[in-house]
Amino acid sequence: MSAANDTKELIKGAEWLIKESSPASTFTSEQFNEEELMIRDMCTQFLAAEVMPILDRIDSLEEGLMKSLVQKAGDQGLLAGAFPEEYGGLGKDFITSTIINEYLGAGHSFSVAIAAHTGIGTLPILYFGTEEQKQKYIPKLITGEWAGAYGLTEPNAGSDALSSKTTAKLSEDGKHYILNGQKCWITNGGFAQVYTVFARVVGEDGQAGFTGFIVERGTEGFTNGPEEHKMGIKGSSTVQLYFQDAKVPVENVLGEIGKGHKIAFNILNIGRLKLCAAALGGAKMAFEISVQYAKTREQFKQPIANFGAIKHKIAEMAIRIFAAESALYRTAKWIDEWEKKLLEEGKPFNESLLGAAEEYAIECAILKVYGSELLDFVVDEGVQIHGGNGFSAEYNISRAYRDSRINRIYEGTNEINRLLTLDMTLKRAMQGRLNLMGPAMEVQKELMSIPDFGDGDETPFTAERKLIANFKKAILMVSGAAVQKLMMQIESEQEVLMNIADMAIQTFHAESTLLRVMKIAEEKGIEKAALHIDIMQTYLYDAADTINKSGKDAVNAFAEGDEHRMILMGLKRFTKAGPFNAKAARRRIADAALNSGKYHF
Numbered sequence: 001m002s003a004a005n006d007t008k009e010l011i012k013g014a015e016w017l018i019k020e021s022s023p024a025s026t027f028t029s030e031q032f033n034e035e036e037l038m039i040r041d042m043c044t045q046f047l048a049a050e051v052m053p054i055l056d057r058i059d060s061l062e063e064g065l066m067k068s069l070v071q072k073a074g075d076q077g078l079l080a081g082a083f084p085e086e087y088g089g090l091g092k093d094f095i096t097s098t099i100i101n102e103y104l105g106a107g108h109s110f111s112v113a114i115a116a117h118t119g120i121g122t123l124p125i126l127y128f129g130t131e132e133q134k135q136k137y138i139p140k141l142i143t144g145e146w147a148g149a150y151g152l153t154e155p156n157a158g159s160d161a162l163s164s165k166t167t168a169k170l171s172e173d174g175k176h177y178i179l180n181g182q183k184c185w186i187t188n189g190g191f192a193q194v195y196t197v198f199a200r201v202v203g204e205d206g207q208a209g210f211t212g213f214i215v216e217r218g219t220e221g222f223t224n225g226p227e228e229h230k231m232g233i234k235g236s237s238t239v240q241l242y243f244q245d246a247k248v249p250v251e252n253v254l255g256e257i258g259k260g261h262k263i264a265f266n267i268l269n270i271g272r273l274k275l276c277a278a279a280l281g282g283a284k285m286a287f288e289i290s291v292q293y294a295k296t297r298e299q300f301k302q303p304i305a306n307f308g309a310i311k312h313k314i315a316e317m318a319i320r321i322f323a324a325e326s327a328l329y330r331t332a333k334w335i336d337e338w339e340k341k342l343l344e345e346g347k348p349f350n351e352s353l354l355g356a357a358e359e360y361a362i363e364c365a366i367l368k369v370y371g372s373e374l375l376d377f378v379v380d381e382g383v384q385i386h387g388g389n390g391f392s393a394e395y396n397i398s399r400a401y402r403d404s405r406i407n408r409i410y411e412g413t414n415e416i417n418r419l420l421t422l423d424m425t426l427k428r429a430m431q432g433r434l435n436l437m438g439p440a441m442e443v444q445k446e447l448m449s450i451p452d453f454g455d456g457d458e459t460p461f462t463a464e465r466k467l468i469a470n471f472k473k474a475i476l477m478v479s480g481a482a483v484q485k486l487m488m489q490i491e492s493e494q495e496v497l498m499n500i501a502d503m504a505i506q507t508f509h510a511e512s513t514l515l516r517v518m519k520i521a522e523e524k525g526i527e528k529a530a531l532h533i534d535i536m537q538t539y540l541y542d543a544a545d546t547i548n549k550s551g552k553d554a555v556n557a558f559a560e561g562d563e564h565r566m567i568l569m570g571l572k573r574f575t576k577a578g579p580f581n582a583k584a585a586r587r588r589i590a591d592a593a594l595n596s597g598k599y600h601f
Helices: 003-009 034-059 065-075 094-103 109-118 123-128 131-143 260-296 308-344 349-359 361-391 396-408 414-431 437-447 462-492 494-524 530-558 561-574 582-596
Strands: 148-151 167-170 176-187 194-202 208-216 222-224 238-249
Touching (some): 034 396, 109 260, 123 194, 123 208, 123 260, 148 176, 167 208, 176 194, 176 208, 194 238, 194 260, 208 238, 260 308, 260 349, 260 396, 260 582, 308 361, 308 530, 349 361, 361 414, 361 494, 414 494, 437 462, 462 494, 462 530, 494 530
Parallel strands (some): 148 194
Antiparallel strands (some): 167 176, 194 208
């Protein structure tokens, strides 16, 4: 089949909002092949053997310990998965690299070090470096001989990364760039050998160009500060970097002068998805230790797992984990397929993956928000299940609670990612990349018509598919009205933008969950998929109310009079879910988790 034909079958970024997807075209974690399952198990075994027994030593920042763990992971090939074979990598696909990120994600501070090293510490050189730079650095980075770090954030340049004050000026002999400035919150900064650092190149005319540089440890004029004392991820090396007339060879310019923003933002797209994967791995670990505790902790002469309040918590944790997993691997497969399409069209490998990640940048932002908030929810409920013991450092759930909090801040705060979700969608519509106008007009016509109550002859999942379709109509209706009413002022109405983003985040995860469950039911039969159907129906039932609330908050902020009443009526119509016994479904889900003692859905 030609690449041109493949393009027609691949769903573009954000097209799920205006098109109905099928279970057959949806990738799920049930489809992992033998090799992927083997790599998954290798990651799990590595954490069990090398990381989990020494968590206290890691958190004490024992000299050389984290660096040695990175090297051990390199020895087992866990750093090399997605890297090309010509640089010593294994050349695996994007699904495999996502699996590695998930199943090493339960390793607390170690997971942060590994994710930073294989992601922002290495990928900028792989995707933007010259062949000489790649040959020099990549082989040592993917074996763990050298560790990588990434210097973007500054004391006064966080979310507004492009306001960087660090400067780079060409030396008189033209052989070096002289860097001056400061970077902060640099993961792996205390032991890395190779740093991707961003600075503004200043010429004689005063023009400044945001540019990436490869800086090695030992560079004259480059030092790092002491380790930061943090609320969580205490074992992750986090330092400030200082540049005082630091001499960086001109051959260490990364990419093009003045084009550093391309490196920074493209790497973040991939990083957001991988952060979701790591958060998912951490959530599964926290879920399992909470289930085990609930089974063994007795109160009132019985295990607390017997009580409905605890069952509710366990079930809700499982439901949200399932939704995150469904959306994550659905998106990872899209990126994998788009990358292969671009390769078939003759694009080099670096442009192919970067192009694929950019195509699904909206979904990556959605995953980052949901994944990080999922983990925060799971560890918080985990502490609650542990009661007073959850507040004790003797129980690992307290470490998981502290370590989780950073995920909503880095790789772009969740507020930034919510704003990006709608901003990128609207820009694609204006560029003609996404046809929002046609579907939005259809929703307007539907609002004026008599509601469709159905013919009563429903096949399995008909009601759920209709509900998802209506969720999408609610998003189109509210966002369309907001754009029409607020026009150019919409960018300053951040609360409204975040409300609509929340509608999209819930809808994307609801649809991903439904498609996965439909696929399971098709393969195993309705009866064997009963527990998965409980998960899906409970998620959709709750999502309807959540989407309704977010929609109302948005509409109440900008609409009035007849328009206000009509949109609210439409919102009520599009978020109306049928009666459902969520308590009974949650109890069945919780009982299954308690019987297995782990996350097994």
